[in-house]
Amino acid sequence: MRLVLLAGGIVHLILAAVVDPSGGDRTVTLPIQDNHVKMTVDGLEMNLFLDSGTDKILVNDGVWYERKYGMRACEDPRAACFYCPGKAGCYPSDLPVFTADFLDGSVIKYVVHTSTVMLGGHVIKDAEFGVIVDFVPPANAHFKVPGTFGVARGYRTNPVESPLAQLRNRRVIGRESFSIRTESSEDGGINGRLTLGDAIQVGSGTQMIPLDTTWTRKVSVWVFSVALVNADGSLPRIFRSKRLGGDRSYVGYVVHGIKSLHIPHAEGLIDEIFDHAKRAMDPPSPGHRSEIKLGQRTKRGRWVLRKAVLEYLPTLAFRLGSDGSHVVKISPTDFTRCKGEKCTLRIVESKIEDRVGQVYKFVRRPGSVTLGENTFDGVEFGVVIDFTPPPLHDGSRSPVVLGMGLVSSNNPVKSLLQQLKFKSVIGRLCFSIHTQPSGNTGINGRMVLGEVVEGGPGMRLTPLERCGRTQWNRVTVRVSSIAILAPDGNLLYTHGSGEFGRKGYYLGYVDSGTRDILIPDGAEFVKAIVDHARERIGFDRFWRHPGRVRSVFEKQMSTRSYWFIDEAVLKFFPTLVFTVGSDRDIAVTIPPRDYARCMDGWCVLGIASHQEDRVLLGAPFLRGCDAYVDFESKVVGLRPKHSV
Incomplete structure (x- = not known):
């Protein structure tokens, strides 16, 4: 599987990321002090934040920075303020403005400048760097944008050449590589030295792991497993979330610009760490163990522990590489950050995953919109000005989207339903989709906005589930089982309570905008579908080409694989039954013609496994039922088209 582990400034080891093995022994060495390195631009010394997840040198426009953060803000050396010629600052100017997105959700706008830079005693003339002229922090975060020294490998299409590439092209270093040698630190940051262009040889405890750059040019390695280590070195527990499928390994981004371990499904790991600590404290009896309070949780979800607890916490062992042969151990003092007698646990839930979805940038515009036979003035919508397709889909075009969900109060564009109700065009925040049989794999039929459905023949109502702690803004239902239906009506295989965790669903x-049905850890279920078809083909004496069922694993897909089959064998594939609703009383059946996408004699099964903890009920599901959604009453209605 491919989720993201972000290892920040807590991994105390020698890291050698060799991007280009060729080159001489020319190097540049910089001291690291609390994650920062020093660089001089036009005679002005700056402290830049070291970030292996960034491929640029970024400094701040001094005029803009003090306008945003207050007078004298640039007196802080870590502000990294740069002053363009003149008094108006670097923006607005005749220079093009570029945008960069970061893994934590922050966005910057910058212009490109060249100047003389001194780095580790080396003078580099006409060095390129970005000057930040605007900054949007991550949600619920309030910090000043730092100057940044990035050591990731850049793309040729980037407006700013990466520091490693610039130094190599100017023959300051011999290869695009770097190493970080860290020292013990009480403040939780990284201290030590950074060497650019370093050549690391195997030996003296250095372990070499292939750099995985399939999806990104960040420093990426496979994380085979995460384990807890006892004081005697034994492994009492290997953490592997039940919600992760396949080989249960991760792609790990080693990002020095992030100060915590961001681990998918970290809550389970934290629970095990706390259980281990409680056992180590040797309570009077097992019954009292649950009463031991190790710390408390902040409003932002971080755990704050008493410093005295640290001696009872286990060491974490990360097995790296595809075979898990490289081990890195992290002690409790390295995955916590202490101030006085309180320590913050720096293990958090990863919100960052391989970007398998497209990213839009848009501006808000009002205009006249015609829906059906009605025209409405003053409707706000987004006009896409930039589009990033999913990885390995560079040729994808930006689709035009009509969203039917609701949006949060701070969203710049209200949903169509909310706008139409505000204009009194519809009376309720609700809609219905009535589908019709179609020869293709899309959805045909009609959609009615504002329609109130109280029930009716075949319509079953179930509560609209929250997709967050307090949100009912997506069409969300409970899925308690997914089964394969035999021709005689018996259920052959059920992907249900055992795979769905403690809740049983x-x-x-x-989502009508998704063309497939994606099932968490559903690889075995998909295999069962194909095995059932193979078995039926084997029993069919009239089928002359039993070998023409084949699997094609799409290695280019980051999280899922698809089955390609001959359209002639589609008749051997089973019907699927989805049991949904809070009472588990709604059965939606989907025949193979509705979950396969066929063209030119070949079909792709639109059922696949993914590593999210949600079932994505795409177009095949809506081909099997009519749907009604009322966001105000918080109900979903489904009318199955086929009986079980």
Whole structure:
């Protein structure tokens, strides 16, 4: 699988990321003090934040920085303020403005400048760097944008050449590589030295792991497993979330610009760490163990522990590489950050995953919109000005989207339903989709906005589930089982309570904009579908080409694989039954013609496994039922088209 582990400034080891093995022994060495390195621009010394997840040198426009953060803000050396010629600052100017997105959700705008830079005693003339002229922090975060020294490998299309590439092209260093040698630190940051262009040889404890750059040019390695280590070195527990499928390994980004370990499904790991600590404290009896309070949780979800607890916490062992042969151990003092007698646990839930979805940038515009036979003035919508397709889909075009969900109060563009109700065009925040049989794999039929459905023949109502702690803004239902239906009506294989965890169900997003049904850890279920078809083909004496069922694993897909089959064997594939609703009383059946996408004699099964903890009920699900959604009453209605 491919989720993201962000290892920040807590991994105390020698890291050698060799991007280009060729070159001489020319190097540049910089001291690291609390994650920062020093660089001089036009005679002005700056402290820049070291970030292996960034491929640029970024400094701040001094005029803009003090306008945003107050007078004298640039007196802080870490502000990294740069002053363009003149008094107006670097923006607005005739220079093009570029945008950069970061893994934590922050966005910057910058212009490109060249100047003389001194780095580790080396003078580099006409060095390129970005000057930040605007900054949007991550949600619920309030910090000043730092100057940054990035050591990731850049793309040729980037407006700013990466520091490693600039130094190599100017023959300051011999290769695009770097090493970080860290020293013990009480403040939780990284201290030590950074060497650019370093050549690391195997030996003296250095372990070499292939750099995985399939999806990103960040420093990426496979994380085979995460384990807890006892004081005697034994491994009492290997953490592998039940919600992760396949080989249960991760792609790990080693990002020095992030100060915590961001681990997918970290809550389970934290629970095990706390259980281990409680056992180590040797309570009077097992019954009292649950009463031991190790710390408390902040409003932002971080755990704050008493410093005295640290001696009872286990060491974490990360097995790296595809075979898990490289071990890095992290002690409690390295995955916590202490101030006085309180320590913050720096293990958090990863919100960052491989970007398998497209990213839009848009501006808000009002205009006249015609829906059906009605025209409405003053409707706000987004006009896409930039589009990033999913990885390995560079040729994808930006689709035009009509969203039917609701938006949060701070969203710049209200949803169509909310706008139409505000204009009194519809009376309720609700809609219905009535589908019709179609020869293709899309959805045909009609959609009615504002329609109130109280029930009716075949219509079953179920509560609209929350997709967050307090949000009902997506069409969300409970999915308690997914089964294979035999021709005689018996259920052959059920992907249900055992795979769905303690609750016995998954949340399912009904999404007409998704062409497939994606099932958490559903690889075995998909295999069971194909095995059933193979078995039926084997028993069919009239089928002359039993070998023409084949699997094609799409290695280019980051999280899922698809089955390609001959259209002639589609008749051997089973019908699927989805049991949904809070009472588990709604059965939606989907025949193979509705979950396969066929063209030119070949079909792709639109059922696949993914590593999210939600079932994504795409177009095949809506081909099997009519749907009604009322966001105000918080109900979903489904009318199955086929009986079980």
